[in-house]
Amino acid sequence: MSTLTIASDPQDAAAAEAVEAHHTQLAGDLAGRVALLVATAEHETPAADRARAELVAFCDRDLLPHAAAEEETLYPVAHDLPAARLLIDGMLAEHRRLAALVDALRTTGSAVQAAADGRALQVLFEEHLEKENALVLPLLASAPDVSLSGLLAGMHELLGHGEEHGTAAEAATTAGGCGGACGCGGSDGTDVPELDVRDVPHAIRHATVFGALAAVPSGQSLVLVAPHDPLPLLGQIEDRHPGTFAVEYLQRGPEAWRLLLTHR
Template identity: 60%
Template sequence: MSVLTLASDPQDAAALELAEAHHARLAGELAGRVTMLLTAVDRDPSAAEKIHAGLVAFCGSALLPHAAAEEAALYPAAHRMPEARLLIEGLIGEHRCLTALVDALRAAPAPADAAADARALQVLFEEHLAKENGLVLPLLAMSPEVSLTELLAVMHQRLATTTSAQDAQEDQDNEERHDMEEEFEETGGCGGVCGCGAQDEDDPELDVREVPHAIRHATVFGALDAIPEGTALVLIAHHDPLPLLAQIEQRRPGVFGVQYLERGPEAWRLRFSHR
């Protein structure tokens, strides 16, 4: 363990770290999607529409179900602790704000109208997770009357049930998105990829050098998930991201072509083209 983890038993210590890692993945994926939306609004309105739709879908399939599972599995145990009661009530209120921001994203008539709400959603979610990581999870892990391991197991079971219920709708959405992409290709739009392998000036850039290490890879995953087929993303890193490249290929085999545009010494720039 890189930091001291206080818990009533080793299992809860491990569970706390796993929960924090899951939070980092959610925050990173959200940050990547929001970054791509804010960039595409100014550069590529057509891509921005698809990124906006993907962001709304991500919130509906991952972010909001996570919040609901927390309220059902984790929050009641923490609310019974006098020192955490007001904190939990405040966090439940933040869940309502997160839901309202997602509703605003969903109702936005155009991606440009959703940009401010998307950024607000990212900031609020990151602050929310910081409170959970720094206060709620440690309180539950340190309490001998509570098993954080069991609470998280219940939470994950609820998430799995929610995911199963969404599978049919997701399959339908994928079919509709595939039809839209075929139509886009037939109209001759290249989305910034000319086929020559060189960088297009409209390619959005994601500079991860200032992104916190805990969410850096997840931010890249979220950004890559956000860009539509036929478009590209330029990644800027402070070193050659070979482990990241291996993770991307393992996660989505054969989906992205990679071209090095710059190889250090101060920055590495790589162009990911979504095939």
């Protein structure tokens, strides 16, 4: 998802790179949550309800505020550039479609339909980010009378918060729930969703796993399917969540590595 941006000064180039990096993180976080919803939706289980709730929470907490921040800062300035006016009108229309898909996720009664809405949201969002990276940011960064770094000063929604957000599991614990670790409706170990990242683009592969793991509550598990032994990824998971996930290898190659990741 990386693009070459020719900026009018080094600060603007750095600002564009920071936004692109945050876009990559957002795309991966969304892809992981959607993948978990798709994996659990077929059987209409409580795991599917949790996955949908976590996906909606992510959209409310990160995706929609990111879009709103763009409309407040980048888009008005870009709209004043003759070369970008029609483009920005189209981007604003896509924001409305993204919000409508989130509302559909929030209200639909079927997990299968929610999975379809989530997949549509993912496709639209990834296409939207690609246009921002390849078209909007370069136009702003190269405009001599526009300071992209100045526009982005203090805009955490566009550059990333630099901190971990609470997961659905943590919310359940705060509310007094067990997160499925006892016998009150949690998984009995037979309904473990699978996340196959072998076809996920390398640029967002790790972020996709992080997004999926964010939706796995305490006492629940996720099967990760990778194209190689994911030791660097496991190290990153441990750095981000020390002692939180137990790892068990189910298969060690040659074409796939399957690991059971259990949220303690």
